[in-house]
Amino acid sequence: MQHQDQTYEGFSGTIVTNPAHSGPRPGVLVFHSIAWRGPIEMAAAERLAAMGYAAFVADTYGKAPDGPEECRTLMNGLNADRSELRRRIEAALDWMRGAGETNGNHAAIGFCFGGKCVLDLARMGHEDVKAVASFHGLFDKPTWPGAPRFPASVLALHGWDDPLATPEETLALAAELDAAEADWQILAMGGVGHAFTNPGANDKAGGKHYDARATERAWAAAAQHFATTL
């Protein structure tokens, strides 16, 4: 795969493409977890590029965080200012739109906090965002009002034991997506917690634990989702 680091509006990202597929092709943004963009996001972009997409690992922090404590501070700041988070998500989309790598069809995936980012992207209502896939994302609504209709097809890959996205919040997400007439799917997986794609997650008691089987199921569903919507 071909990697190219980019800077845009004070952020830094990496575009990953498969030289065997010549562009333009659909473009997929990859939004990072609390831990900023790292190996999980890069591996996801490689996987998407292998499927034939142009994958852009985006940044919403605007800097390389100095350890887990700063990660939490930066994430909490954006959770407390969803309009600023919106601006940063849109900056990544705008970069992708202008990069000349895509055919005008865009999508996004994200992990944990990044799952919230892709749901926020769906809520914005951009017509060129055809699909999003949230991996153990958070479902809480932003402070800004969502578009009356969400054009993006939404897939939430969800561990049923995720303490950060409870059954009640899952029902609320379904109701929100229904109200926005979204085409949506929620894949709920039993015995699966938060952070299930993260091989470093091992807090079973706290509901955050790696699950290889759930990871592959989620990826199979995401691949099918993008194959049929992009």
Added chain:
Amino acid sequence: MQHQDQTYEGFSGTIVTNPAHSGPRPGVLVFHSIAWRGPIEMAAAERLAAMGYAAFVADTYGKAPDGPEECRTLMNGLNADRSELRRRIEAALDWMRGAGETNGNHAAIGFCFGGKCVLDLARMGHEDVKAVASFHGLFDKPTWPGAPRFPASVLALHGWDDPLATPEETLALAAELDAAEADWQILAMGGVGHAFTNPGANDKAGGKHYDARATERAWAAAAQHFATTL
């Protein structure tokens, strides 16, 4: 595909196999909707046979019903006598076990009432039933107690607007499957009602309507489910 009609313990079924795949292979039981075994069940069996499975379209009525009214009477009788329904589901499994067509790994799919049948099959706890997939199935528990542990991997393909399986019943199914330590997945699809695989269903107001996109999504998920569990 090769079709062979069978009779077993007062019931009638059809086994469908692909001559291009020589047996033994995993066997998948197909349980019918209220309308008894018909074109949807036969098409499902053909699809499963094309995937390399031995598919057996089972019968739980014990006779060819004489029109929709008798279908409802027969189904209601079994809904009111879940132990008798259990006996009939097990009769189909026993036929499959003895047919010499399978490698000892069994699974089941079912539509509507048949979805209830496959969930009941999971509840029985047979170790050789590795996976079940319910298409717009009903989630109400039987009167007999389920096994302490369900060995079958359960996939419920579920229209979120299905009036016969409400969000509350969906949460109850998740809790039941959790309590039985089942490996489970529920794929909830927004804007999708009951009977979504049935091209003849057109009661949008009543929440029973055909949905070609949901049908293909459900089949893709079921194919993935069986490919990874059988």
